[in-house]
Amino acid sequence: MRRTPLPGPKAQEILRRKEAAVPSSLSVYVPTIVASAEGALVHDVDGNTFIDMSGGIGCLNVGHAAPDVVTAVQEQAARFTHTDFTVIPYEPYIAMAERLAQLAPGPWPKKAALFNSGAEAVENAVKFSRAHTGRPALIAFSGAFHGRTLLAMTLTSKVHPYKAGFGPFAPEVYRAPYAYCYRCPLGLRHPSCGIACADELERMLTTHVAAESVSALVIEPVQGEGGFVVPPREFLQRLEGICRSNGINFIADEVQTGFGRTGRLFACEHFGLTPDLMVLAKSLAAGMPLSAVVGRAEVMDAAPDSGIGGTYVGNPVACAAGLAVLDTCASADLPGQAERLGERLRGRLLQLQERFAAIGDVRGLGAMLAVELVEDRQSKAPARELTGRVLARALEGGAIFLRAGIHGNVIRVLMPLVIRESELDEALDVLEAALRAETTRSGS
Ligand SMILES: Cc1ncc(COP(=O)(O)O)c(C=O)c1O
Structure with a gap:
């Protein structure tokens, strides 16, 4: 999926122009430049492909470039x-x-x-x-x-x-x-x-x-x-x-x-x-x-x-x-599809909660689901830094998940509802690997 470190050479060049022309308050989350997208996949100018679990912050229930x-x-x-x-x-x-x-x-x-x-x-x-x-x-x-x-x-x-x-x-x-x-x-x-x-x-x-x-x-x-x-x-x-x-x-x-x-x-x-x-x-x-x-x-x-x-x-x-x-x-019965995908997703997130003490809460409705990361389940202290590291690692692995929450310690899922089950599973594998790597590192 990923062919170059991020940003790749072509993206780097365009992002340099962005630094000069666009106010710094419009910082970017994924350090690349999109070339095309379809369904739940996004391709960048350097030939990298990402599974988009953000859907342009929930705008793409019908998917990218819906025909x-x-x-x-x-x-x-x-x-x-x-x-x-x-x-x-x-x-x-x-x-x-x-x-x-x-x-x-x-x-x-x-x-x-x-x-x-x-x-x-x-x-x-x-x-x-x-x-x-x-x-x-x-x-x-x-x-x-x-x-x-x-x-x-x-x-x-x-x-x-x-x-x-x-x-x-x-x-x-x-x-x-x-x-x-x-x-x-x-x-x-x-x-x-x-x-x-x-x-x-x-x-x-x-x-x-x-x-x-x-x-x-x-x-x-x-x-x-x-x-x-x-x-x-x-x-x-x-x-x-x-x-x-x-x-x-x-x-x-x-x-x-x-x-x-x-x-x-x-x-x-x-x-x-x-x-x-x-x-x-x-x-x-x-x-x-x-x-x-x-x-x-x-x-x-x-x-x-x-x-x-x-x-x-x-x-x-x-x-x-x-x-x-x-x-x-x-x-396409998108609400029904959200329910079905949501069940699969919730099941998997609950499994992750069993494996990782850092997941304090799994919640949501239908396919609008999230996990809240905590320093420990007793104190529920928000694990903001850990959340950032998990998201960055997932991105490196080719899956775009977004942050949410008043403490910035929630990972939310807003993927297009036309995502293939294999793509959803792959994105969740990437998230699991990111959680494993970062919680082992921090001892959470
Ligand atoms: C619940 C809710 N209301 C309003 C807005 C604002 O929408 P916009 O960014 O299109 O102005 C958002 C954006 O994320 C939202 O989530």
């Missing part, structure tokens, strides 16, 4: 690439909105608006909600990640590298504890805690912000960047109930969890949630810049004329990709 997506993009690009939907509208945008409204959970009439990125969709979900309620405040959660624009960054709760030095932040954002039971934010023991995180939110509505001032609660049904944290069903249901009884909009950020990753089309379905608004991006259009807010028509129609939009939002080429993704999701 139907490629054809749809080519055909649409040949027809027209841009008009600005609000100047001259086009059918792919409308078809996309219809399909999303049909697929989103909830019994009420629904509408959808399209944007470019996850962060932009989060910002716009809040605009819809504020216009609907006339209230300013927002509830966000510990460990959340919602993006890098001002409001999305404010809603995010990982300080380094996402917030430090970038303040002042947007006002009226109140932080509640997320039910991360492996590391209870309240220091309690699940399940005897009685879902104390939800009690804490109720208390906040007395001690921090009046319920009638809160427009929306913004939450990832399973936290992504925060470390693939799956909260108890009761936690999310209690939050939804608190929202309903106080006229607060429940906004589910499904940017990372959407489009089959968790074994359902949307993670909300696992928990029986019917969010007022849902935020979608990433695998929505196989890496083409497309995001969406979909939800209750009453909320979506509350913003004033021309209050929502943007030059490129719902670009026709991205919409064509998105429609092909939705077709593929259904025809």
Whole structure:
């Protein structure tokens, strides 16, 4: 698979140009330059091949260069690439909105608006909600990640590298504890805690912000960047109930969890949630810049004329990709595939946990799975350095795994759901070898 040390000679030359031309804050994780990719494989300019367990950070549930997506993009690009939907509208945008409204959970009439990125969709979900309620405040959660624009960054709760030095932040954002039971934010023991995180939110509505001032609660049904944290069903249901009884909009950020990753089309379905608004991006259009807010028509129609939009939002080429993704999701049963792959993956990760004391927790839903590395299982001290070394060694072995977690000690799996079982097994062999080499070295 790997032919040269990384970066190879051709990649080195291009990366040197990158150093000179691109700001250093855009550091690269895999020290190479991609030449082509298909399915779950990525090939670099020096002839090295990698198994991509990152999927462009969860954008490629349908795989790299999915044939139907490629054809749809080519055909649409040949027809027209841009008009600005609000100047001259086009059918792919409308078809996309219809399909999303049909697929989103909830019994009420629904509408959808399209944007470019996850962060932009989060910002716009809040605009819809504020216009609907006339209230300013927002509830966000510990460990959340919602993006890098001002409001999305404010809603995010990982300080380094996402917030430090970038303040002042947007006002009226109140932080509640997320039910991360492996590391209870309240220091309690699940399940005897009685879902104390939800009690804490109720208390906040007395001690921090009046319920009638809160427009929306913004939450990832399973936290992504925060470390693939799956909260108890009761936690999310209690939050939804608190929202309903106080006229607060429940906004589910499904940017990372959407489009089959968790074994359902949307993670909300696992928990029986019917969010007022849902935020979608990433695998929505196989890496083409497309995001969406979909939800209750009453909320979506509350913003004033021309209050929502943007030059490129719902670009026709991205919409064509998105429609092909939705077709593929259904025809290839991607949620079912995520469930099957997830079972195989979970089995293997649990085996690794038996072999390596450094694996404190194995968790996730469907194919959205992760392992959390600790110095020892008693103290649960986060093994951040070890995680970095294991990831680097896996990369040397030809498998691209990503880091996550507020302590940077979680290895997450976001591979394309079209990965072959042999490729998945090979990537996990590489991960196992990396864990063996690094834990033997450190004595973990
Ligand atoms: C849950 C969640 N919300 C929002 C975002 C932001 O999306 P984008 O990077 O497209 O702005 C991300 C990105 O990782 C995410 O995982």
